[in-house]
Amino acid sequence: MWVVATAGHVDHGKSTLVRAVTGMEPDRWAEERRRGMTIDLGFAWTTLPSGGTVAFVDVPGHERFVPNMLAGVGPVPAALVVVAADGGWMPQSAEHLAALHALGVSHGLLVVTRADLADPGPALRRARAELAAAGLGAVEAVAVSAVTGAGLPELRAALDRLGARLPPPVVDAPVRLWVDRSFTVRGSGTVVTGTLGAGRLRVGDTLVLAEAGEPVRVRGLHALGVARDEVTAVARVAVNLRGVSRERLARGDALLTPGRFHRTDLVDVRVAGDPVADLPAAVMLHVGAAAVPARVRPLGVDTARLRLARALPLLVGDRAVLRDPGRRHVAGGVRVLDVDPPPLTRRGAAAARAVVLAGLDGRPDLAGELRRRGLVRAAALTRMGVDPAGARPVAADWLADPGHWRRLRGALVAEVTRYAGEHPLEPGAPVEVLRQRLDLPDRVVVEALVAAPLRLAAGRVGVAGAAVLPEPVARAVARLRADLVDRPFRAPEAERLTELGLGPREIAAAVRAGALLRLAGSVVLLPGAVDEAARVLAALPQPFTLSAARQALDTTRRVAVPLLEVLDGRGVTRRHPDDTRSVG
Numbered sequence: 001m002w003v004v005a006t007a008g009h010v011d012h013g014k015s016t017l018v019r020a021v022t023g024m025e026p027d028r029w030a031e032e033r034r035r036g037m038t039i040d041l042g043f044a045w046t047t048l049p050s051g052g053t054v055a056f057v058d059v060p061g062h063e064r065f066v067p068n069m070l071a072g073v074g075p076v077p078a079a080l081v082v083v084a085a086d087g088g089w090m091p092q093s094a095e096h097l098a099a100l101h102a103l104g105v106s107h108g109l110l111v112v113t114r115a116d117l118a119d120p121g122p123a124l125r126r127a128r129a130e131l132a133a134a135g136l137g138a139v140e141a142v143a144v145s146a147v148t149g150a151g152l153p154e155l156r157a158a159l160d161r162l163g164a165r166l167p168p169p170v171v172d173a174p175v176r177l178w179v180d181r182s183f184t185v186r187g188s189g190t191v192v193t194g195t196l197g198a199g200r201l202r203v204g205d206t207l208v209l210a211e212a213g214e215p216v217r218v219r220g221l222h223a224l225g226v227a228r229d230e231v232t233a234v235a236r237v238a239v240n241l242r243g244v245s246r247e248r249l250a251r252g253d254a255l256l257t258p259g260r261f262h263r264t265d266l267v268d269v270r271v272a273g274d275p276v277a278d279l280p281a282a283v284m285l286h287v288g289a290a291a292v293p294a295r296v297r298p299l300g301v302d303t304a305r306l307r308l309a310r311a312l313p314l315l316v317g318d319r320a321v322l323r324d325p326g327r328r329h330v331a332g333g334v335r336v337l338d339v340d341p342p343p344l345t346r347r348g349a350a351a352a353r354a355v356v357l358a359g360l361d362g363r364p365d366l367a368g369e370l371r372r373r374g375l376v377r378a379a380a381l382t383r384m385g386v387d388p389a390g391a392r393p394v395a396a397d398w399l400a401d402p403g404h405w406r407r408l409r410g411a412l413v414a415e416v417t418r419y420a421g422e423h424p425l426e427p428g429a430p431v432e433v434l435r436q437r438l439d440l441p442d443r444v445v446v447e448a449l450v451a452a453p454l455r456l457a458a459g460r461v462g463v464a465g466a467a468v469l470p471e472p473v474a475r476a477v478a479r480l481r482a483d484l485v486d487r488p489f490r491a492p493e494a495e496r497l498t499e500l501g502l503g504p505r506e507i508a509a510a511v512r513a514g515a516l517l518r519l520a521g522s523v524v525l526l527p528g529a530v531d532e533a534a535r536v537l538a539a540l541p542q543p544f545t546l547s548a549a550r551q552a553l554d555t556t557r558r559v560a561v562p563l564l565e566v567l568d569g570r571g572v573t574r575r576h577p578d579d580t581r582s583v584g
Contacts, residue, residue, distance in 0.1 A: 001045075001052070001053045001054070001055055001223070001224070001234065001235045001236070002052070002053075002054055002055070002077070002078065002162075002163045002166055002234055003054075003055045003056075003057060003077065003078070003195050003234050003235065003236055004054055004055070004056055004057070004078045004079065004080050004108075004109075004159070004162070005056070005057040005058075005078075005079050005080070006018065006056060006057070006058050006079070006080045006082055007079045007080065007081050007082065007093075007096040007097065007099075007100060008081060008082035008083060008084075008092070008093055008096060009083070009084070009087065009090035009091070009092040009093045009096075014058060014080075014082045015058050016113070016146045017080075017082060017111060017113055017144065017146050018044050018056045018058050019044070019146070020144075020146035020149070020152060021046055021056075021152065021155065021156065021159075022044040022045060022046040022056065023046070024044035024045070024046075043055065043056065043057060043058065043193070043236060044056050044058065045224050045236070046156075048156055048157075048159055048160045048163070049156060049157060049160055050160045050163070052160065052163050053224060054159050054163060055224070055235070055236040056080070057195065057236070077105070077107060077166055077167075077197070077234060078105065078107040078108050078109075078162060078166060079100050079105050079107075079108040079109075080108065080109050080111055081093075081096070081097065081100075081108055081109070081110050081111065081127065081131065081139075082111050082113055083110070083111075083112050083113070083123050083124075083126075083127045084112070084113050084114045084117075084123065085112050085113065085114045085115050085117060085118040085119065085120040085123050085143070086114050086117040086118035087114075087123070088122065088123045088126060089123065089126045089127055089130060093127070093130070094130070095329070095330050097130060097131065097134050098134070098273070098330040099286075099321050099330050100134070101134045101333060102272070102273065102319070102320075102321045102322075102330060102332060102333025102334075103319050103320070103321060103333060104319045104333070104335075107162060107165060107166055108131075108139050108162070109139060109140055109141070109142065109155075109158055109159065109162055110124070110127050110128065110131060110139050110140070110141040110142070111141070111142050111143075111144060111155060112124050112127070112141065112142070112143045112144070113144055113145070113146060114145065114146075114147075115143040115144055115145045115150060115151060116145035116147055116148050116150065117145075120143035124141055124143065127141075128141060140158050140161065140162070142154050142155045142158050166234075169197075169198060169232070169233035169234045170198045170199070170233065171198070171199065171200050171232045171233055172199070172200075173198035173199045173233075174198075174199055174256070174257035174260035174261070175196070175198070175199040175200070175201060175205075175207065175255065175256065175257045176197075176198070176199075176254055176255075176256055176257070176261060176288070176313060177192075177194040177195075177196055177201070177207075177237070177239065177254060177255040177256075178194050178195070178252070178253075178254050178288030178289035178290065179192045179193070179194050179249055179250070179251060179252065179253045179254060179255065179289060180193060180194050180195075180251055180289040181193040181194075181251065182246055182249040182250060182251070182253075183246060184246045185240070188219070188220065188240050189219070189240065189241065189242070189244075189246075190240070190241045190244050190245060190246045190248075190249065191238050191239065191240050191241070192238070192239050192241065192249055192253075192255070193236070193237065193238045193239070194236075194237065194239075194255075194289065195234070195235070195236055195237075196231060196232075196233045196234065196235045196236075196237045197233055197234055198233045198234075199232075199233055199257065200230060200231065200232040200233065201218060201221055201230065201231045201232075201237060201239065202218065202221075202229065202230045203218055203219070203220060203221055203228075203229050203230070204217065204218060205217070205218045206218075206258065207255040207256060207257065207258070208255070208256045208257075208258050209244070209248070209249070209253060209254075209255065209256075210253055210254040210255070210256050210261070210263060210312070210313045211249075211253045211254075211310075212248060213263070214244075215258065216241045216242065216243065216244050216255070217241070217242040217243065218239055218240070218241065218242075219240040219241060219242040220239075220240035221237060221238070221239060221240070222237070222238040222240075223235050223236060223237050223238070224236070239255065251289050251290075252288070252289050252290035252291060252292070253290075254288065254289075254290070254312075254313055256313055259379065259382070259383070260382060260383060261313035261314075261315065261383055262313070262314070262315075262339050262340060262380070262383035262384050263311040263312065263313050263314075264308075264311055264312065264314055264339045264340060265307060265308040265309075265310060265311040265312075266305065266306070266307055266308070266341060267305070267306050267308070267314060267336050267337075267338065267339055267341065268299070268303065268304070268305050268306075268336075268337045268338040268341045268353070268357055269303065269304055269305075269306055269320075269334040269335060269336055269337055270302055270303050270334065270335045270337055270357070270360075270361075270362060271302050271303065271304055271322065271332050271333070271334050272302070272332050272333050272334075272335075273322070273330070273331055273332020273333055274331045274332050275301075276296075276298045276299075276300070276301065276302055276303065276304050277298055279296045279298070279304070279322065279324075279331055279332075280296070280324055280326065280331075281295060281296055282294070282295060282296070283296055283322045283323060283324055283325075283331060284322070284323045284324075284325050285306060285308060285320055285321070285322060285334075286320060286321040286322075286323060287312065287314070287318060287319075287320035287321075290312055292308045292309050292310055292312060293308070293309040294306040294307060294308050294309065294322075295307045296322075297350075299350055299353055299354040299357060300354035300355075300357055300358055303337070303354060303357040303358065304334075305341065305344070305353075306334075314336055314339045315336065315339065315384060315385030316336055316337065316338065316339060316362065316363075316364050316384050316385040316386060317335065317336060317362045317363060317364060317385060318335070318336040318385075319333060319334070319335055319336075320333070320334050320336070321333055321334075322334055335361075335362035336362060337357055337360040337362050338357075338360070339384050339385070340380070340384060341353070356372065364384075364385050364386040364387065365386070366381070366386055366387065366388060366390065366391060369381060369384070369386050370391065370399060370400065370401040370404075371401045371403075371404075373401075374400065374401050374404035375398060375399070375400050375401075375404065375408075375440070375441065375445065376398070376399055377397050377398055377399070378391070378393065378397045378398075378399055379397060381399070394445070394448050395442070395444040395445050395447070395448035396442070396444050398441075398442065398444070398445055398448075405449075408438065408440075408449055409449055409451060411438055412434065412438065412446070412449045412450070412454065412461070413453070413454060415429065415434055415437050415438060416428065416429050416434070416454055416461050416462065416463060417463070419433065419434075420462070420463065424470040424509070425470065425473070425505040425506060425508065425509040426460070426505075426509075427457070427458070427460055427462060427508075427509075427512050428455075428457070428460035428461050428462025428463075429460060429461050429462070430459060430460055431443050431446050431447060431456075431459050431460065431461060434446050434461060446461070469509060469510060469513050469515060470509070472501060472506075473501075473502075473506045473509055473510055474515075475501075476500045476501040476502045476506060476510075477502070477510050477515045477516060479500050480492065480497075480500055480502065480516075480524075480526075481526060483496070483500075484525065484526055487554055487555075488525065488526060488528075488529055488532060489525065489529060489533065489553040489554060489555035489559055489560075489563070490554065490555055490556075490559070491519070491523045491524060491525055491555070491558070491559045492524075494522055497522060497524075502524075504522070507522065507524060510524075511524070514527060515527070517529055517530065519559065519562035519563055519566060520562040523558060523559055523562055525559075525563075529563070530563075530566060530567065530570070530572070533553060533563055533567065534567065534572045534573075534583065536552050536553055537549055537552065537553075537567075537573065537581075537583050538583040538584070539552075540552055540583075542582045542583065543576055543580035543581055543582040544580060544581060544582075545579070545580055545581075546560060546561070546564065546579070546581075549564060549581070564581065568581075572584075
C-alpha cells in the first residue's frame with residue numbers, strides 16, 4: 001500500500017476524482033455531501049493495474065479548513081495536486097502547494113480535472129510552472145474527466161508509476177502514529193485512525209499516548225477495511241485501543257513506541273519561507289496531524305526558537321508548517337534542528353546559539369550532538385532521533401565527547417587539589433561535592449573520571465600517595481612521639497591529646513598518613529608499637545595473662561586490651577579458652 005493526499009482549491013473536483021478512481025465515497029459527513037464541499041478528512045482506496053493498493057487522504061480545499069488539510073497531508077509521502085481545467089490556478093492551490101513544499105513532500109502527480117468543460121492546456125501549463133518553482137519539479141501530469149471517464153485509465157497507470165518511485169518505507173523504525181480521527185465502535189471501544197509513515201503495528205503491542213504519557217494496548221487493527229494482526233508502513237490504519245476512553249484522544253495526539261520519543265515544548269528550527277524577522281510573534285505549528293500555537297523567537301537569518309503551547313513528540317529532522325492564522329497564510333516550513341535546546345539566559349547567548357544553528361542541517365549527527373552537549377545519555381539521544389550506536393559509554397549509559405571528557409579529567413584533578421587545600425585533614429573530596437562543583441549530572445560520571453594521579457576510596461577522591469601532613473599536625477605528632485620515647489605503650493589521655501593539638505580530625509589525618517596507630521577511639525600509639533609489643537610479649541613465660549602483659553608493657557588496661565586485640569587480629573598472639581595468650 002502507498003498513501004497519497006489530495007491538494008487543491010475548493011470545488012476543483014478532488015473528492016469527485018477520488019470517488020471516480022476508487023468507487024468509494026470519501027466525504028464522511030452528511031453536511032459535506034449536502035454542501036458539496038469537503039470539510040474534514042476523507043479516506044478511500046483502490047487496487048491499481050499493478051495489483052498494488054493506493055489509499056487516498058482527501059483533504060478540504062476551502063480556505064477556512066486549511067488546518068484540516070494540513071492534518072491530512074502531514075504524515076503522507078506523496079500528493080495528488082488537483083487543478084480544474086475551467087478554474088485554473090487559484091489561491092488555495094498556491095497555499096496547498098506551499099504547505100506541501102514546507103512539509104518536504106517531493107513526490108506527486110498533477111491532475112487537471114473537468115477536461116470535458118474546458119481545454120486543460122492553460123491550467124496544465126500554469127500548474128506545471130508553479131509546481132516546478134515550489135520544488136516538486138517536473139511531475140507527471142494527467143488530464144481527466146470524472147464525468148466522462150476520459151483520462152482515468154491513464155491516471156491509474158500514473159499512480160502505479162508514482163508508487164514505484166516512492167522511497168521504500170522504514171519498517172523497523174519506532175512507531176509515531178499521528179491521530180487524525182478518534183471515535184467509538186459499539187462492542188469494540190475506542191478506535192483511532194492515522195497514516196502509519198514508518199514502523200509496524202501488531203495486535204497486543206503496548207504503545208504510549210503522547211499527550212497523557214500513559215501506556216495503551218492495541219486490541220485490534222484494520223487496514224483497508226480488513227482486520228489485520230500486523231500492519232507495516234506506509235499504510236492507513238485504524239487502531240482499536242484497550243482501556244482508554246474516546247474522550248482521552250483527539251486529532252493531533254499520537255501513539256508512540258515507548259521510550260523512543262522526546263516530548264518537548266521548546267524547539268530550535270530552520271525556517272524556509274517568509275523571512276524570520278517578518279514572522280508574527282504568535283503562529284500555528286502544524287506537524288503530523290497536530291496544530292499547536294507557538295511563540296517565535298528569531299535567532300539567525302533563517303533560524304528561530306519556538307515555544308509550543310503544549311509538548312509534542314518531535315525528532316531532529318522533523319518537518320512542519322508555520323501558519324499565520326491572522327493572515328490565513330502559510331508563513332513557511334520548518335525543519336527541526338534541536339528538540340532539547342539549551343537555555344538562552346546569559347547576555348549574548350542568543351547570538352552564539354544562532355552561530356551554532358547555522359551549521360546544522362536537521363540531519364541526526366551523533367558526533368555533532370556529543371560535541372555540542374559534551375555529556376548525554378544514550379537513551380536521551382535515541383529519544384531525540386539520534387542513533388547512539390557506535391559510541392562507547394564512559395559510565396553506565398552516559399556518552400561523552402572525547403575532547404570534553406579530557407577537559408573534565410583535568411578539571412577533576414584541579415578540584416580535588418583545591419579541596420585538599422581547603423580541607424587538609426580530610427581523606428580526599430567527597431564524590432557528591434565534586435559532582436556539584438563540576439556541574440555533572442550523575443555520581444557515576446565523577447567516579448568514571450577518576451584516573452591517575454587520583455584514586456577513589458570510600459566515596460572520596462584524593463591524590464594517590466598523598467600522605468603529607470599539614471605542618472600543625474606534623475608538629476603535634478612530633479611532640480607526641482617525644483612523650484612516648486621512654487614509655488611507648490603509655491597512650492596519652494584525651495586531655496593530653498588536646499594539649500598537643502590532636503583532635504579527632506587531626507588524629508584521623510595522622511592515622512591515614514601512617515604517622516599514628518589507632519587502637520580504639522582516641523587510644524593512639526606510634527606505628528611501630530605493634531612490632532615492639534610482640535617482641536616484649538615473646539619474652540614472657542607462655543602462655544601469659546592480660547595482667548602480665550600489661551605489666552610487661554608498662555601500660556594501663558585501657559591500652560593493653562585493644563593492643564592485644566590488634567595482635568590477635570594480626571595473628572601475632574593466640575587467645576586460649578581460659579583467656580590467656582601465647583605469642584606465635
